[in-house]
Amino acid sequence: MTPKPIITGSDNPILRKKSTKIDKIDAxxxxxxxxxxxxxxxxxxxxxxSPQIGINxxxxxxKLNSGQKDEKDFIMINPxxxxxxxxxxxxxxxxxxxxxxxxxxKRSKEIIVNFKDLKGNEFALKLQDLNSRVVQxxxxxxxxxLIVDRV
Numbered sequence: 117m118t119p120k121p122i123i124t125g126s127d128n129p130i131l132r133k134k135s136t137k138i139d140k141i142d143a144x145x146x147x148x149x150x151x152x153x154x155x156x157x158x159x160x161x162x163x164x165x166s167p168q169i170g171i172n173x174x175x176x177x178x179k180l181n182s183g184q185k186d187e188k189d190f191i192m193i194n195p196x197x198x199x200x201x202x203x204x205x206x207x208x209x210x211x212x213x214x215x216x217x218x219x220x221x222k223r224s225k226e227i228i229v230n231f232k233d234l235k236g237n238e239f240a241l242k243l244q245d246l247n248s249r250v251v252q253x254x255x256x257x258x259x260x261x262l263i264v265d266r267v
Contacts, residue, residue, distance in 0.1 A: 119158035120151050120169040122212045126264050131213055135165075135172040135258040138193050141236050145175070149191045149234055152177040156189070161212045163250040165257030168213050176254035180247060192231035195255055198240070201226035209253060209263050221266045223252050 123130050138145055148171055156164045156177055163178040180190040201224045209221045227248045230240050243251055253263070 117150055117154045119155040122155065122159065123168050123170055124213050124215060126214060126262050128213075130170055130172065131167055131257070131262060132260045133167070133172050134260050135167055135174045137174050138232075141193065141232070141234060145173070145193070146234060148173060148175055149177070152191070153189050159212055161210075162246070163254045164212065165254045167257050167260075174258050176251070176258065178247065178250045178254060182246060182250070191234055192229065192251070193233065195229050195231040195251065195258070197227050197229050197252065197255055199226075199228035200224040207249065209249070211253070211263050213257075214262065214264065217264075219263050219267045221253075221263055223249050227251060229255075 148166060151169055152164050155169055162182040166173045166175045174194045176192050176195055178190050179187055181187045203225045204222050205225055206220050206222045208218050210218045225248060226244045228240055228242050229251055232238055
């Protein structure tokens with residue numbers, strides 16, 4: 117498969133549109149997951165949301181445990197953050213859709229996110245630190261929010 121081009125620009129209407137829920141996991145949705153994986157592999161990031169490759173559907177990909185021995189690609193369908201810890205920190209974030217721009221962003225250190233996998237199984241996952249930050253960043257993309265909006 118060929119990686120998809122990354123949609124860029126803080127004023128791009130695709131990146132500003134709220135993504136629609138995925139109701140059925142079919143061949144099109146499975147192809148979208150593969151496209152996200154191939155595109156992220158070809159780019160220096162730790163997460164990617166479907167709007168970043170031009171598809172306004174509620175799917176994200178994160179590199180779970182990025183940079184560690186147990187790093188793995190992790191697809192989330194219809195992710196919904198159900199809990200944000202009151203304990204926050206500020207860290208520098210970048211975004212593949214805003215190349216070479218970095219901002220200090222305040223995020224919760226821990227979240228609980230509900231989502232489905234590609235088989236339709238439902239999960240609730242507690243994430244901390246970088247994993248938590250990446251999911252919050254990618255879910256923002258699904259809601260048309262970019263890091264420039266969080267500064």
